[in-house]
Amino acid sequence: MAFPLEKAEDPTKLRRVAIDPVSRVEGHGKVTILLDDAGKIHQVRLHIVEFRGFERFILGRPYWEVPVMVQRLCGICPVSHHLAASKALDLVVGAKRVTHTAELVRRLMHYGQILQSHALHFYHLASPDLLFGFGSAVATRNVVGVLAAFPELARQGVLLRKYGQEIIRLTAGKRVHGTGSVPGGVNKSLTAAERDELLAPLPDVKQWLRSGLAALTGLYGQNREQYDSFGTVPSSLLSLVGRQGQLDLYDGVLRARDQYGKIIFDGLDPQQYRSQLKENVRSWSYMKFPFIGSLGPEAGWYKVGPLARIQNCDVIDTPLAEEARQGLLATSPTRQLIHAPLHYHWARLIEMVHAAEVIENLLHDQDLLGDQLMASGPRAIAGVGIIEAPRGTLIHHYEVDEQDLVTMCNLIVSTTHNNQAMNEAIRQVARQYLDGQELTEGLLNHIEVAIRAYDPCLSCATHALGKMPLQVEFVDPAGKVVQRLVRDGENLAAVSA
Amino acid sequence: MSDKLPQPAGLPIFLLDGHEIPFQPGQTVMQAALEAGFYIPHLCFHEEFKPHGSCKVCTVKVNGRTVASCTTAAAADLDVESETSELRDLRKTLVQFLFTEGNHFCPSCxxxxxxxxxxxxxxxxxxxxxxxxxxxxxxxxxxxxxxxxxxxxxxxxxxxxxxxxxxxxxxxxxxxxxxxxxxxxxxxxxxxxxxxxxxxxxxxxxxxxxxxxxxxxxxxxxxxxxxxxxxxxxxxxxxxxxxxxxxxxxxxxxxxxx
CATH class of the missing domain: 3.30.70.20 (Alpha-Beta Plaits)
Structure with missing residues (x-):
């Protein structure tokens, strides 16, 4: 099996360019590009070079530790892992339905996280490319540059993130890596004072989101063609949808559509995910390649995440977000599905609007303050928990023995689903922009822009976040480095080999 | 240090970091200190059990000698040092040894x-x-x-x-x-x-x-x-x-x- 540009015929005769690490994404990945002497591109790959091992070292541990331990996969979206694990283990402890209060608290925690994670990505990581241009001066193409040129937008991004983090703190116990959700329910609900603390900033939050959405649609209006075509490769879509087909990021059934919007499967019980989803491995990446089994590994790859979700659902059941969704869908005059990666940003903002509306509804539900926190029932040996994490469908699957210890763990994290999609997007960008060109930092950033659109969480490690150094090596066919470009902070320097 | 209890009159005393600590005959330095509202770090000591003296985290200096405060009988002529940088460093190292010897993964514990x-x-x-x-x-x-x-x-x-x-x-x-x-x-x-x-x-x-x-x-x-x-x-x-x-x-x- 091979995709175009996945494998060069004779790599030994080609020049290798590496973007290592890819910057302004969560975690550590690299891109390699193989070119011939004429600058023609023969191979492009996104490699995930970290190995975490959580599926292995959770084995033999007691199940109640799992939601707290596995969330350490990530510092940006730990709530997703915390909740997906809890949902899987709800079934193990026999809580087929958690109490209404527990579900409200978990949903609040989750939508708070959607808000803060999307805010982090759009305002801090992605906006520099969109506001200044993909090939703009590297010295200002970062969040500090945004703070200088668009201080109000940057400030709103920071405050949106803060608001989401406060929701997480009040539901999970702390802003990062809390313990609020446990198998069978939650360990706390909200007090009236805590609820009021979260209600107070909501009008501002909604206003900031309107501004963010207006800013993005303004950018789109200035450069429609680029947004509609950059790195576009059609594919199938996968996400959870609510039981009435509405957008639901916490719970539901699995639905997949082909690239034209036709349903591949629908209403799939999360417990049965393995009947439709398979995984493949390739020798050059630690990240697996999932695919829809019935379509096979070559045709069965798909996209997940905001752009998939808002097109996979029938409707968003909150008014402002649905209105914004219709705005994005209207950019496709033929009503064909939108596959352009840059529209992930728009979709992300729509989901932030939705999150704010959901949070408002939850805060007005008196049961959020309830004291019925835990449910239980007959024990089961296995459970699958699926949630729509900020970056897409997240699957946790565990088996637990009669001594309460975990014997099997399978995690398919959101970014993994997008592995092929990101690889195809950067191949498309390489064809469009890099083929036959002399490579510059600005051109290479086009590759990163395509990856960033998917907001990958490559290892889920916060310590890798920020202004990471970028090193590009030009290697001759004999493997000798002929030129090295190093970006350190805001400086780009050519370093002789 | 939290509120100190009023000291009963007539009891013998020893000095802990310069404070007068009253004690009942038969009490250890640790017991008398805790009762008087002075904390000495400890791990293997438990007030319901006979002192054991194995973790050494409660080490103090009594008249210049290092001893475990949980096993040292209180006496009227004792001059006990506890909150000194030397003893804090020693306790800190002992606790670091404990973390090193076991598998203490606080984030998921x-x-x-x-x-x-x-x-x-x-x-x-x-x-x-x-x-x-x-x-x-x-x-x-x-x-x-x-x-x-x-x-x-x-x-x-x-x-x-x-x-x-x-x-x-x-x-x-x-x-x-x-x-x-x-x-x-x-x-x-x-x-x-x-x-x-x-x-x-x-x-x-x-x-x-x-x-x-x-x-x-x-x-x-x-x-x-x-x-x-x-x-x-x-x-x-x-x-x-x-x-x-x-x-x-x-x-x-x-x-x-x-």
Whole structure:
């Protein structure tokens, strides 16, 4: 099996360019590009070079530790892992339905996280490319540059993130890596004072989101063609949808559509995910390649995440977000599905609007303050928990023995689903922009822009976040480095080999 | 240091860091200090059990000699030093050794926030284990229907051994091995906890200062913010509890072991 540009015929005769690490994404990945002497591109790959091992070292541990331990996969979206694990283990402890209060608290925690994670990505990581241009001066193409040129937008991004983090703190116990959700329910609900603390900033939050959405649609209006075509490769879509087909990021059934919007499967019980989803491995990446089994590994790859979700659902059941969704869908005059990666940003903002509306509804539900926190029932040996994490469908699957210890763990994290999609997007960008060109930092950033659109969480490690150094090596066919470009902070320097 | 109790008149006294500490004949330096509202860091000491003197975290200088305050009898002519930088450094190193010898993964440990080792470490400003971890291989014993044993966290304080023997009359636990290979074992031919008479209401269940002996299926039941050492450091929590004003979650306030 091979995709175009996945494998060069004779790599030994080609020049290798590496973007290592890819910057302004969560975690550590690299891109390699193989070119011939004429600058023609023969191979492009996104490699995930970290190995975490959580599926292995959770084995033999007691199940109640799992939601707290596995969330350490990530510092940006730990709530997703915390909740997906809890949902899987709800079934193990026999809580087929958690109490209404527990579900409200978990949903609040989750939508708070959607808000803060999307805010982090759009305002801090992605906006520099969109506001200044993909090939703009590297010295200002970062969040500090945004703070200088668009201080109000940057400030709103920071405050949106803060608001989401406060929701997480009040539901999970702390802003990062809390313990609020446990198998069978939650360990706390909200007090009236805590609820009021979260209600107070909501009008501002909604206003900031309107501004963010207006800013993005303004950018789109200035450069429609680029947004509609950059790195576009059609594919199938996968996400959870609510039981009435509405957008639901916490719970539901699995639905997949082909690239034209036709349903591949629908209403799939999360417990049965393995009947439709398979995984493949390739020798050059630690990240697996999932695919829809019935379509096979070559045709069965798909996209997940905001752009998939808002097109996979029938409707968003909150008014402002649905209105914004219709705005994005209207950019496709033929009503064909939108596959352009840059529209992930728009979709992300729509989901932030939705999150704010959901949070408002939850805060007005008196049961959020309830004291019925835990449910239980007959024990089961296995459970699958699926949630729509900020970056897409997240699957946790565990088996637990009669001594309460975990014997099997399978995690398919959101970014993994997008592995092929990101690889195809950067191949498309390489064809469009890099083929036959002399490579510059600005051109290479086009590759990163395509990856960033998917907001990958490559290892889920916060310590890798920020202004990471970028090193590009030009290697001759004999493997000798002929030129090295190093970006350190805001400086780009050519370093002789 | 929290509020000091009014000192009863007529009792003999010794000096602790210059403070006059009254004591009853037969009391140790540790007992008299705690009773007077002065905290001395400790791990293997528990007010309901005969002092053991094994962890050495309560080391003080008495008239210039280093001794364990939990096993040293109070006497009228003692000049005890406790809160000195030399002794804090020594205690800190001892606690770092404990982190190094076991597998103490606080981020996913259900005892986090209620753990005496963690709390003493914070009290002593231990911010890293400093030494290279040994990472011993210590499988769990989950054979008991209601109790989980996670030997990774054991600090060999022997409180469970003392409680099981002296209070429960069951002798469920023991230590085996010598030196660095010393480890907690279960007193059953099979070596499995399920083959002992341990019951969830036993005293041995409530004295572990760390997270070795756990009730199954209730981990993380207490939210962050309400755990024993979330609001106040262990020095204040210990003294407040001894003065009848427990801080933190009541469930985790059984004896000085918690």
């Amino acid at each position: 259900e005892q986090s926030g209620n753990c005496k080792l963690q709390a003493v470490a914070y009290e002593l400003d231990v911010l890293s284990a400093h030494f290279n971890p040994i990472f011993p291989d210590r499988p769990l014993d989950a054979s008991h229907p209601d109790v989980l044993l996670d030997f990774n966290r054991c600090i060999l304080c022997e409180l469970c051994i003392r409680a099981s023997s002296e209070v429960d009359g069951k002798d469920v636990f023991a230590l085996a091995g010598r030196g660095i290979t010393k480890h907690l074992i279960v007193n059953a031919e099979s070596g499995r906890l399920a083959d002992t008479k341990l019951a969830v209401n036993d005293k041995a269940m409530s004295v572990c200062p760390v997270g070795v002996i756990q009730r199954k299926r209730r981990g993380f039941a207490v939210p962050i913010g309400q755990r024993t050492y979330d609001q106040k450091p262990i020095s204040e929590v210990t003294i407040s509890r001894l003065q009848g004003h427990p801080i933190g979650h009541a469930e985790d306030q059984e004896g000085d072991g918690r």
